[in-house]
Amino acid sequence: MGELPSRSDADAREDDAMEDIAPAIAISTNSLACDFSPPLISSLIQNDTTQRSSQLADFDLQPPDVVSIAIHPPKIRTTGFLVSSSGDSLLAKREPTVAAEGTQSRLQDAKQKSRRATGRISPPQDFIKLEDRLLCVLEPPVETWMRRSEFAFAQQPFPHQWDGVAFLFPRRQAILADEMGLGKTMQAITAIRLLLLTGKLRRVLLICPKPLVTNWQREFAHWAAEIPVAVVEGSAHRRAWRWNAELPVKIANYELLHRDSASLSGAREPFDLVVLDEAQRIKNRRSSISKLVRDIPRRRSWALTGTPVENSPSDLVGIFEFLSPGYLHEEMQLSRLGSLASDHVLRRTKSGVQINLPPRLFRDLELPLSPEQDETYHKAEEDGTLRLTEMGDEITIQHVFELVIRLKQICNFDPATGASCKLERLQADLEEIAGSGQKAIIFSQWVETLQRLSRELQAFNPLEYHGRIPTKRRDDILNQFREDPKCHVLLMSYGAGGVGLNLQFAQYVFLFDRWWNPAVEDQAINRAHRIGAKSPVTVGRFLTLGTIEERIDEILRQKRDMFDAVLSHTRGCEDLALSREEIMGLFAIKPNKRRDAA
Amino acid sequence: MFVPEKAAKTKPSTAEAARKSAPPQDVLLGFLTVIGNTQSGLYGGYLLINSAARPVEFHCSAPVQANRAQQILYGPTLEPYLFGELIAATLISSAKNRAALICTDCAAVLIARKGISTPMVLVATERDAASNEVHGEAQPASHQLVLTDFDVAEKKLAAWREFAADVPHARSYLEKLGSSFDLVEPFERIRLAIQEAQRGAA
Numbered sequence: 001m002g003e004l005p006s007r008s009d010a011d012a013r014e015d016d017a018m019e020d021i022a023p024a025i026a027i028s029t030n031s032l033a034c035d036f037s038p039p040l041i042s043s044l045i046q047n048d049t050t051q052r053s054s055q056l057a058d059f060d061l062q063p064p065d066v067v068s069i070a071i072h073p074p075k076i077r078t079t080g081f082l083v084s085s086s087g088d089s090l091l092a093k094r095e096p097t098v099a100a101e102g103t104q105s106r107l108q109d110a111k112q113k114s115r116r117a118t119g120r121i122s123p124p125q126d127f128i129k130l131e132d133r134l135l136c137v138l139e140p141p142v143e144t145w146m147r148r149s150e151f152a153f154a155q156q157p158f159p160h161q162w163d164g165v166a167f168l169f170p171r172r173q174a175i176l177a178d179e180m181g182l183g184k185t186m187q188a189i190t191a192i193r194l195l196l197l198t199g200k201l202r203r204v205l206l207i208c209p210k211p212l213v214t215n216w217q218r219e220f221a222h223w224a225a226e227i228p229v230a231v232v233e234g235s236a237h238r239r240a241w242r243w244n245a246e247l248p249v250k251i252a253n254y255e256l257l258h259r260d261s262a263s264l265s266g267a268r269e270p271f272d273l274v275v276l277d278e279a280q281r282i283k284n285r286r287s288s289i290s291k292l293v294r295d296i297p298r299r300r301s302w303a304l305t306g307t308p309v310e311n312s313p314s315d316l317v318g319i320f321e322f323l324s325p326g327y328l329h330e331e332m333q334l335s336r337l338g339s340l341a342s343d344h345v346l347r348r349t350k351s352g353v354q355i356n357l358p359p360r361l362f363r364d365l366e367l368p369l370s371p372e373q374d375e376t377y378h379k380a381e382e383d384g385t386l387r388l389t390e391m392g393d394e395i396t397i398q399h400v401f402e403l404v405i406r407l408k409q410i411c412n413f414d415p416a417t418g419a420s421c422k423l424e425r426l427q428a429d430l431e432e433i434a435g436s437g438q439k440a441i442i443f444s445q446w447v448e449t450l451q452r453l454s455r456e457l458q459a460f461n462p463l464e465y466h467g468r469i470p471t472k473r474r475d476d477i478l479n480q481f482r483e484d485p486k487c488h489v490l491l492m493s494y495g496a497g498g499v500g501l502n503l504q505f506a507q508y509v510f511l512f513d514r515w516w517n518p519a520v521e522d523q524a525i526n527r528a529h530r531i532g533a534k535s536p537v538t539v540g541r542f543l544t545l546g547t548i549e550e551r552i553d554e555i556l557r558q559k560r561d562m563f564d565a566v567l568s569h570t571r572g573c574e575d576l577a578l579s580r581e582e583i584m585g586l587f588a589i590k591p592n593k594r595r596d597a598a
Numbered sequence: 599m600f601v602p603e604k605a606a607k608t609k610p611s612t613a614e615a616a617r618k619s620a621p622p623q624d625v626l627l628g629f630l631t632v633i634g635n636t637q638s639g640l641y642g643g644y645l646l647i648n649s650a651a652r653p654v655e656f657h658c659s660a661p662v663q664a665n666r667a668q669q670i671l672y673g674p675t676l677e678p679y680l681f682g683e684l685i686a687a688t689l690i691s692s693a694k695n696r697a698a699l700i701c702t703d704c705a706a707v708l709i710a711r712k713g714i715s716t717p718m719v720l721v722a723t724e725r726d727a728a729s730n731e732v733h734g735e736a737q738p739a740s741h742q743l744v745l746t747d748f749d750v751a752e753k754k755l756a757a758w759r760e761f762a763a764d765v766p767h768a769r770s771y772l773e774k775l776g777s778s779f780d781l782v783e784p785f786e787r788i789r790l791a792i793q794e795a796q797r798g799a800a
Contacts (some may be wrong), residue, residue, distance in 0.1 A: 078692045079795075081656060082654070133798065138787050145651065148650045
């Protein structure tokens with residue numbers, strides 16, 4: 001027991017109030033005790049026995065006074081409530097059903113016993129009622145809850161994933177912004193599973209980019225096989241039937257929303273939850289897709305993205321327009337914005353969570369241009385710069401971009417001769433990779449470059465995955481890359497392959513040319529470097545020396561670390577992508593303010 | 599477009615399947631603890647959970663303070679009186695559901711066992727056990743703790759000698775729940791809930 005409280009005025013008042021009602025324990029005192037003052041004591045000591053005998057003679061005449069002190073029990077008042085039945089009370093009659101893997105499983109179980117369960121649910125700040133807040137803290141940690149349920153898990157989730165589920169579970173507006181590869185999909189599915197189990201959800205709509213629809217289907221089958229899922233696709237008639245299907249989870253793609261917006265916004269009953277995967281798609285709140293998702297009637301809104309701030313803090317404001325319209329404004333100070341967002345955003349990085357992910361090794365492949373490329377490049381740069389200078393006031397950002405793209409393409413291949421310093425180096429590296437039976441993913445921003453590489457790298461049985469590959473064929477391509485030991489190379493565009501795919505069986509990633517934004521490059525790299533990766537992932541970043549690539553890289557390097565600034569509130573944040581001034585500065589040209597403003 | 603949150607009208611198939619497979623009534627486990635605070639008094643919390651470790655019922659007491667007269671006159675019996683007879687007994691009697699077993703992590707709460715028929719055990723730490731060895735002989739024989747090892751987070755189960763039969767009862771009940779059942783974690787929930795209630799009252 002802790003230290004007992006000291007007596008206070010409140011105690012005294014309480015004593016007074018309670019004396020009338022409480023039973024008293026009487027304590028007797030005699031008259032001597034009442035008069036135990038020092039003079040009397042000293043006189044007693046000094047007096048002889050005769051005096052005492054005379055006092056004894058008087059004693060019978062003095063009946064003792066009685067002072068009663070009530071020993072009141074302290075007042076006690078209790079408050080309490082019954083938790084409404086959640087339907088799962090007796091699911092927990094057996095031990096966890098995590099897929100057993102012999103000794104490995106037993107070792108894991110022993111480890112589980114020795115560490116405390118993770119995934120404690122904390123009440124969100126917008127829970128005002130005490131009862132709502134108490135209901136959150138009184139729930140067991142999600143890990144305990146699920147381990148004691150009879151629902152199986154294909155793999156034992158990581159502690160950070162339990163925490164992610166606990167974060168999503170009580171929230172009506174949430175952004176799960178974990179770094180790519182930490183398992184956002186699994187966390188969202190498990191949170192949905194729990195909410196369905198507890199009866200808090202009945203109708204869920206999940207919206208993702210079209211190429212990821214089958215991935216989500218697979219993940220639902222993997223992590224929550226008991227939940228029926230309907231994919232909304234096909235003809236108008238088929239889609240209408242799917243929209244009306246009484247299934248708990250529907251998966252639709254962003255592109256589809258344009259066609260089915262009327263049936264979505266006019267739905268008779270709102271969705272209990274709408275989840276946006278790759279939610280950076282709605283960062284521009286003025287875009288039609290952003291407006292469409294905002295119009296979907298719903299009770300809960302979750303957004304999943306590894307890059308909540310791709311270009312600037314306004315990206316986060318755009319996503320919040322879906323979660324809670326008007327909650328954040330672009331004009332807000334960064335610290336205020338971060339503070340308001342913090343209760344709704346959960347972001348973890350691979351370096352910050354306790355997972356034994358193999359390392360990610362970066363190799364900057366800095367190469368001089370081949371003589372043919374060098375000649376073409378410098379001629380194009382001189383001509384282009386001269387032309388831009390001659391344009392005077394007519395120059396726009398568009399004109400500069402065209403020159404940048406032209407020069408970047410020459411850095412890949414000399415248009416006249418096909419010479420490529422990057423290709424020579426890539427071929428040498430791939431010889432070694434294929435020789436050891438490993439696999440590599442090569443990213444480029446241009447389909448033409450990928451097609452050219454495909455022709456040049458036939459010895460490694462390359463597969464292509466980009467915007468010109470029909471969606472129906474894409475899953476087969478990924479399966480072939482995964483399973484065919486002869487296929488060592490996958491050629492991907494940043495656009496088609498940058499997000500949502502699980503390619504953790506590839507040990508090498510090459511960025512044949514560089515994207516404008518480091519966040520997009522990270523997305524691409526993390527297709528291979530994610531949970532499930534069993535060996536280190538080596539990332540080769542091609543860079544031709546003394547070219548536009550080097551200048552862009554220099555600027556992007558300075559900005560790469562700013563990515564987390566909004567979420568960590570540690571420092572200021574500027575635009576992460578190249579600004580007008582920076583693009584113009586690539587050629588030492590001053591921007592034309594009048595034209596840019598227009 | 600936002601719509602206010604409300605309970606779904608019909609349960610989803612997952613929940614339906616869960617309920618259909620569930621036996622009609624679960625056996626409940628009670629967790630009772632008292633936390634002391636010199637500033638605002640003593641708070642008690644009583645949590646009933648089901649075998650899935652989920653909450654079924656919760657009660658907490660408003661702060662209790664002994665005044666100076668009570669501290670002097672109750673002397674060493676004040677702590678068991680406040681923890682057990684007053685707070686614990688009141689909380690247990692407030693519950694609508696009856697627990698099959700009550701666990702506590704405060705030895706002083708065990709006195710409440712005298713007034714109830716429900717078995718009650720102390721989830722004891724090594725320190726509790728050592729303390730019992732040192733001070734146990736000063737207690738009346740009936741109040742001495744009977745300790746037994748229990749393989750959960752290196753804890754021991756204990757009961758008063760007078761109710762020594764509660765320990766094997768608890769042991770057999772808890773063993774049915776499986777080794778993954780954490781006997782310590784629910785106390786943490788109670789503490790968090792009391793803190794939350796204190797914040798709410800502030």
